[in-house]
Amino acid sequence: MLKKLQAITGLIFATFVAVHLLNTWLAGLGPAAYDGVQVALRQVYQFIFVEVLILSALLVHVVAGVMRIVKEPKRTLTIRARVHRYAGFFLMLVILGHILAVRGSSMFFDVYPGFAGLAFSIEFLPGFFYPYYLLLGVAGFYHALNGSGIALQRLSGRLGGLGWRFVLPQRRLALASSVAALVMVVSLLGFGGVWFDVGDVASSDFARLAKELLGVETTP
Numbered sequence: 670m671l672k673k674l675q676a677i678t679g680l681i682f683a684t685f686v687a688v689h690l691l692n693t694w695l696a697g698l699g700p701a702a703y704d705g706v707q708v709a710l711r712q713v714y715q716f717i718f719v720e721v722l723i724l725s726a727l728l729v730h731v732v733a734g735v736m737r738i739v740k741e742p743k744r745t746l747t748i749r750a751r752v753h754r755y756a757g758f759f760l761m762l763v764i765l766g767h768i769l770a771v772r773g774s775s776m777f778f779d780v781y782p783g784f785a786g787l788a789f790s791i792e793f794l795p796g797f798f799y800p801y802y803l804l805l806g807v808a809g810f811y812h813a814l815n816g817s818g819i820a821l822q823r824l825s826g827r828l829g830g831l832g833w834r835f836v837l838p839q840r841r842l843a844l845a846s847s848v849a850a851l852v853m854v855v856s857l858l859g860f861g862g863v864w865f866d867v868g869d870v871a872s873s874d875f876a877r878l879a880k881e882l883l884g885v886e887t888t889p
């Protein structure tokens with residue numbers, strides 16, 4: 670029962686992560702592509718019932734994961750399963766902060782981060798935000814892709830008996846994750862203003878709010 674719940678909630682959240690990462694990857698094409706798609710998608714994933722569904726699925730998925738670890742402490746794990754678990758631990762560690770930072774601003778202050786907000790965070794603290802976003806994107810991609818295969822296999826029942834394989838072979842998973850990491854780097858360099866001019870992001874609404882909340886002044 671716990672495994673099924675983990676699989677169902679994982680698939681719901683992974684659907685959001687897939688859409689969300691595809692949106693993030695558009696940053697390599699410029700602010701208009703990133704913001705345009707985000708504004709359109711937001712109508713769906715921030716529609717109250719959808720947002721509650723996504724965030725509840727995340728919560729239940731995390732709780733089910735922790736319960737399984739507590740219940741089966743001696744389970745021996747393959748390297749692949751270990752990487753999956755470590756990616757999950759990292760996501761667990763940062764997800765609340767991520768949601769508060771990027772969704773809290775619009776929920777409590779009506780300020781959406783958008784391209785300029787993320788570009789500001791990178792301009793403000795590049796040594797932290799480049800590796801943090803890269804890890805977030807790659808851990809999210811790996812955990813969602815590998816987890817979706819396991820979940821579909823678990824839920825497929827009879828289809829599994831017919832020989833349907835949803836779990837990606839190791840090499841394909843590694844290849845897909847490497848490509849995702851590369852695309853993520855290209856996108857982050859887009860936010861960082863390497864491919865095109867990102868403008869005065871320190872004057873964006875999100876930057877002003879962040880500076881006000883943090884009590885810092887970055888302009889000379």
Ligand code: HEM
Pocket residue numbers: 686689693707711714715720724760767768771772775781782783787801802803805806808809810
């Ligand atoms: C490094 C890549 C990522 C970047 C740059 C990023 C950026 C953002 C931004 C800007 C928002 C606000 C969206 C909006 O206002 O419409 C957001 C929301 C969110 N992100 Fe990420 N994100 C990244 C990766 C991830 C990953 C891997 C996960 C999950 C594992 C995730 C989970 C979420 C969640 C749950 C929300 C809140 C959705 C909502 O309630 O509207 N993000 N992210």
